[in-house]
Amino acid sequence: MAQWKEVTPNQWEESVFRRISKDWMLVTAEKEDGSVNTMTASWGGLGIMWNKPVAFVVIRPQRYTKEFVDASGRLSLTFFGEEYRKMLGYMGTVSGRDEDKIAVQGLTVAHERQTPYFEEADTVMITRVLFAQPYQEESFLDAEVREKMYPSKDYHTLYICEIEKILVKEQ
Ligand SMILES: Cc1cc2nc3c(=O)[nH]c(=O)nc-3n(C[C@H](O)[C@H](O)[C@H](O)COP(=O)(O)O)c2cc1C
Numbered sequence: 485m486a487q488w489k490e491v492t493p494n495q496w497e498e499s500v501f502r503r504i505s506k507d508w509m510l511v512t513a514e515k516e517d518g519s520v521n522t523m524t525a526s527w528g529g530l531g532i533m534w535n536k537p538v539a540f541v542v543i544r545p546q547r548y549t550k551e552f553v554d555a556s557g558r559l560s561l562t563f564f565g566e567e568y569r570k571m572l573g574y575m576g577t578v579s580g581r582d583e584d585k586i587a588v589q590g591l592t593v594a595h596e597r598q599t600p601y602f603e604e605a606d607t608v609m610i611t612r613v614l615f616a617q618p619y620q621e622e623s624f625l626d627a628e629v630r631e632k633m634y635p636s637k638d639y640h641t642l643y644i645c646e647i648e649k650i651l652v653k654e655q
Pocket of ligand 1 (some may be wrong): 547
C-alpha cells in the first residue's frame with residue numbers, strides 16, 4: 485500500500501507547466517456501476533476560480549472518459565514518474581470503449597472521496613466538477629487556432645474542477 489501525504493494547494497510547489505505539458509496526466513472517473521475509465525491529457529491548468537483552487541481540464545466529445553466525468557461530476561488527475569511514459573502513451577491512444585485498458589496496463593485503482601485514482605501515481609488531485617461548457621465556434625477570436633486544433637469541429641468541453649485534496653507519495 486502506498487503511503488500518501490496530503491498537501492494544500494499552497495504547499496504544492498511543482499511546475500504546472502512541466503507536470504501537465506511535459507509529464508502529462510491521467511483524467512479518471514467512475515460511473516455508478518463501479519466501472520472506471522481514464523485518458524491521458526496534456527492540456528489544462530491549475531489555478532484559482534471563485535476563490536477556490538481549481539483544475540481546468542478539456543475533453544473532446546468522442547472520449548469515452550467524458551461519459552464517466554459527466555455521469556459522476558467527479559474526476560481525479562494523476563501524475564506519474566518517467567517510468568510510466570509508455571503507459572501514458574497507451575492511455576492516450578487506446579479507448580476504454582475497445583478494451584479495459586486499466587487492466588491491460590496493470591494499474592491499481594484506489595478511491596478517495598468516491599473518486600478513483602491510481603496507486604502507481606506520484607501525485608493525485610481529487611476534484612469535483614463545478615462547471616462544464618463546450619467551446620463554441622464563435623468564441624474563438626483566433627481563427628488559426630480554431631482551424632488548426634479543430635479541423636473536425638470536435639470542440640473540447642472545458643471543465644473547471646474544484647481541487648478537494650492533493651496527495652503526494654511519500655518517498
Ligand atoms: C499526450 C496526450 C495528451 C492528450 N491530451 C488530451 C486532452 O487534453 N484532451 C482530450 O480530450 N484528449 C487528449 N488526448 C487524447 C486522449 O487521451 C485519447 O483520445 C484517449 O485514447 C481517450 O480514451 P477514452 O476514449 O478511453 O476516453 C491526449 C492524448 C495524448 C497521447
